[in-house]
Amino acid sequence: MKIAIVLPGGVDRGGEERVIPVFLALIERLARVHEVHVFALHQETAPGTWPLRGATIHNIGEGRTVWRAIGAVIAEHRRAPFQLVQAIFSGHCSFIAVAAATYLRLPSAVHIAGGELVVLHAIDYGGRRTWRGRLREAVVLRLADVVTAASQPILNALRAMGIDARRVPLGVDTVAWPPSTPRSRGEGPAHLVHVASLNRVKDQDTLLRAVAKLVHAGVDVELRMVGVDTLAGEMQRLAQRLGLERHVSFLGFRTQRELRPLLASADLLVMSSLHEAGPLVTLEAAVLGVPTVGTAVGHIAEWSPNAARAVPPGDADALTEAIHSVLDDDGLRMRLAAEAQRRALAEDAEHTASLFLTIYGELAAGSHRASLVSERDG
Incomplete structure (x- = not known):
């Protein structure tokens, strides 16, 4: 299976600074099983491509980023077809993923990972502060085939919007972070x-x-x-x-x-x-x-x-x-x-990857069944 993942950044070519570790852990585990192409919107200011954790990173860069990202997903699909498009974070990422998937007639998935559903006017924070943001989230999240979120409060916010979603926590890579036994407090502060x-x-x-x-x-x-x-x-x-x-x-x-x-x-x-x-x-x-x-x-x-x-x-x-x-x-x-x-x-990086792979299998099977019906009806 060939998978497109759209995210804002966190996949620096050095793999150490300007990274989001759970993204790297997930990408690495998905790439063990499937061909993974990551479309990062703003990792670097200029467009670029590099390998990371078994995946191919396509950095979109500044300037008409949304439309160039949609074009980049479509262009890579034409080189060899994707089976689905995943957004990590909603907002621009989900718009890109769902728009590209809709154009290509592919299934899409969106993972809510930040403040996309929040309205905090006092600090000018949240993806739903404007009518455009509210409209985008309402439309895009309903067009996505699967919506996921890391924690129950986010699921509750989605359900209040009428969106059914699955809980998929972004777990820790216990190879990079070996567990330590909890210890008692020592003397001093x-x-x-x-x-x-x-x-x-x-x-x-x-x-x-x-x-x-x-x-x-x-x-x-x-x-x-x-x-x-x-x-x-x-x-x-x-x-x-x-x-x-x-x-x-x-x-x-x-x-x-x-x-x-x-x-x-x-x-x-x-x-x-x-x-x-x-x-x-x-x-x-x-x-x-x-x-x-x-x-x-x-x-x-x-x-x-x-x-x-x-x-x-x-x-x-x-x-x-x-x-x-x-x-x-x-x-x-x-x-x-x-x-x-x-x-x-119990919900480490392996568990996270397993949940996403299960969803991808379901989406691919559904897409396959739909194509069979279309061919038969035609």
């Missing part, structure tokens, strides 16, 4: 880690205020924040105003190889996002035996209260209390870690 780009939707403002409340209550904590700063130092200045210079360090971007020991050494992963389909780092931390306390989004919401602890987004007081309660009861923290790890290992 509690080690917290936060992994996310510094931006509005991740709401590090709420996290820093929660940590400040912990410090002022006498809790000995150290927070490491890992991620690209898109806010021009705003969070660093907030940490200074809150008196957190000795308690918070901003580490910037870290490769997966650098991130793994940082996560493994933490007592808790702490997240404060206003929206997530995952977050994927919750699964990575769980594989390493580290539980998550965070806002009620994505996997954190669906795992709470037995495999994570979740609080309402934007509520610094509730986040403070949840972090404190887990740090204050190491038996609870260890139980959360064990259950989180069990769930993450």
Whole structure:
């Protein structure tokens, strides 16, 4: 089977920086079985093609990206036919995938992986903030043959729109991230880690205020924040105003190889996002035996209260209390870690690939049956 996958990026030719690890894990596993062509919209500014993890990457680049991407899928199909087109992320990716598949009379699949269904006007975030976005999602998601999403909150949002969808979590590659047994806390300060780009939707403002409340209550904590700063130092200045210079360090971007020991050494992963389909780092931390306390989004919401602890987004007081309660009861923290790890290992990268391959088999069989009916009727 020849498969086209449309995604925004995360497939850098070096395979280490500017990548989304779960994308690479999925692509590699699909490419073991089928011929995979990935159409990346904005990995590089100029068009280009390169091999990665057994697949062929077609970078579309800047300038009329949507229409050139549709043309690139069609052109590759004419060289040798695709059997289906998959979008990872909706928005422009799903429009491209469904438009190309419709033109070529192929089945299409869309995986919701970000803020495509969200409306957060206060921070100008979400794919459904405009009438064009709402119309695009309503039409494209109904035209797709299969819609999938990583977590139950996203499935609930889809069903509220009248879209039936399947849960397909994007699991961790346990070859690259070997599991570690959950460990008890040691002496000294509690080690917290936060992994996310510094931006509005991740709401590090709420996290820093929660940590400040912990410090002022006498809790000995150290927070490491890992991620690209898109806010021009705003969070660093907030940490200074809150008196957190000795308690918070901003580490910037870290490769997966650098991130793994940082996560493994933490007592808790702490997240404060206003929206997530995952977050994927919750699964990575769980594989390493580290539980998550965070806002009620994505996997954190669906795992709470037995495999994570979740609080309402934007509520610094509730986040403070949840972090404190887990740090204050190491038996609870260890139980959360064990259950989180069990769930993450049950839904690892192999499981993800298996679910997608099952869907692709169903789509190919349905397409084959449709073609037989068409030929017979003709």
